[in-house]
Amino acid sequence: MSVVARHDVKEDITQHEISALKTRFNLADAHTHQDQSITQRQIVERLPELWYRAQSRSQYQSEQEFIQAFFSFHGQEHALKRHDEIYLVYAASIAMHITATYLRKRNMSVGLIEPCFDNLHDLLKHMEVPLIALDESLFQSSANVYAKLQTAAANVDAIFLVDPNNPTGSSMFAKGADTFVEVARYCKDHGKLLILDFCFAAFFKIAGGSRFDAYAILDDIGTQYIIMEDTGKTWPLQDTKCATIMSSQAINADIYSIVTSVLLNVSPFILNVVTQYIRDSSEDDFESVRCVLEVNRTAARHHLEGDFLSYVLPMVETSVAWFEILREGVTADDLQAYLMGFEVYVLPGKYFYWSQPQAGQKYIRLALARKPEEFEQAVKTIALALEHYHD
Template sequence: MITYSRPLDALASGPADLTQHEIEALATRHNLADAHTHQHQSASQREIVGRLPDLWYEAERGTQAEFERRFTEAFFRLHGQASALHGKPPLLSYAASVSTLVVAMYLRERQATVTLVEPCFDNLHDVLRNSGVTARPIAERTLHDVQHIYDNLKESVRGDALFLVDPNNPTGFSLLKHGRSGFAEVARFCRDHGKLLVIDLCFAAFAFCGDTPYGRFDLYELLRDSGVSYVTIEDTGKTWPVQDAKCAMLVTSDDVYEDVRKLHTSVLLNVSPFILNLLTAYAEDSARDGFASVATVLETNRRLARDVLAGTVLELQEPVVPVSVAWFRIASDRLTATELQHLLREEDVYVLPGTYFHWHAPGAGDGFIRIALARDPGMFADSVKRLATALERIGR
């Protein structure tokens, strides 16, 4: 029997968005909410930390342009995206949210409307809305069958731009499931119908993790050859455990670059050369170990969550790409995500309810929760076991 320490109508008075939930979660012992990297350093990453003074003084001696070039080359070569280096230089910022804000400013300046994938992390919608850009939803399932992607988009996309997240947060779905064909169909639709294609690629590094058969290809070559107008958002923030020292980038087609750049320079001058030097070292380290330092932690924690939570009301939804979060369906008709999240908070366990990811129709997400995986495996094991024990207690 489920019991509550406060009335259910009080649940509605909680945080207004997912980021506010994540801020509250930082005060809990078993924080499985935010997807930021909280795992410990690998052996080779500890060597990078030991070199911090050297990286600092290197940044003092060099030029900003040099460190931007070294970082972007290391990042895009690591990701197998050499064509991103052949066009206009990427526009760098401190965080993906800053890059998203620039995109929203660009759309607002053109009085453009957007079709945004649902579910997705709700700050994408919030940044658009707060910038005065109207967003309409398109269901992620529209992209699941490659043979119908073009027709589905033709039927569903309204407005001037299509905004996708790939791999998607929270589900882990990716057009990589279809090889090149999925992205090609999306780009063909946008070109044929004059839509700007915006893709959030912040979780793209995880396509190199695990045993997924869906490897990455040079997406920028495909986008360039398709003739589509596009803007992509790249980011390091979810990849390495660097205490939130990060860099995001905007990469655009040539036809929109100067207008986007004008807005970008109105927001900031540059990213710290020290941070760029540090991130270059991490990118080079991952190139040497084939992303093992990232993949091993996530594989261990996803397997543990699957095993420990087997037999509970939580059913893992297997991702296309093994991203750093796990999406669970609540297999119960008498327990919603809102209720479950509140009950788990009383057990000092913090997860995110699916309602917020369904930014247009929250009720569609009330049967899901998201659990972050980028944690030290020992700490994660304690948290998941605590979660399982709480679920058993709730079910009594």
């Protein structure tokens, strides 16, 4: 088989996102591609200053400044009591790789939420971690969640959840912390490790809400945990980013030994830049990010909702839109291939349903973090294409 032929067959979402970078309207990856706000442009103008500032300070100072800014901004003050045990890596996938390594070393099995972004499943699969699917509906209400997990998660050593979930916006925190508390209690009582991907958690604040202090809740209950957070889906930084990984104290030493086997540090220059963006959003209450997403979400619904596509209302609005395909006999693969003919790239839902891809064939995902004028053109193009589907 030729190299070209192999590339025509996509094995995961990331391979689709790489191809989408070549198209006119890339609505595939959830990375931030919108313009800078006025105050963010002022940060860009200060890049030489930030470069020399990073050079003149210690690595530890840059790290702690970022950690203080990030966790305080997100209301996760309890974690700061152990600020030296918050480890920084240059991408969320590195934090996930560290987590998968820990699970493999301990021969642990995992119940992984479904649907979810497929690289979580793929990293665990490549590490040969045994997996079962836990439907996200289990975690949408505190009613009976403890009892349901006694059956659904009885035979796994760890529960791995994404909150808010990518792509659906489902969340344990949408109506308060009760559901999360029940999940944490179950894990404590039954000796399960709780793994949390909070890489979309900024969207609680972007949507105008606030975050509960998850670290305080977990430590108060006594649950063993690993938590990952990230800046990469929030600020328009051309993939300049930092992710964090933190664990409960009992397993911190084991996690630390894996972290140090992977990397020494994140660039202090990057930490300085990202810290400035966090402070900027603190001052404008996320308005620069919120405005773009609201405008684009409204445009997507206005142009695309109808007898072909239906917007799936999320529990928490994030930077992606999840649409159900209503047209009989049309799969996500069909629709994606058709739209590529119009130079629009969307993601088919099948990859998010990692244990049952067919269940995802009735969904597509659109990324919203784009320049509004370009996004408007993209959804108008999709709408026009749908009018002529199979004409």
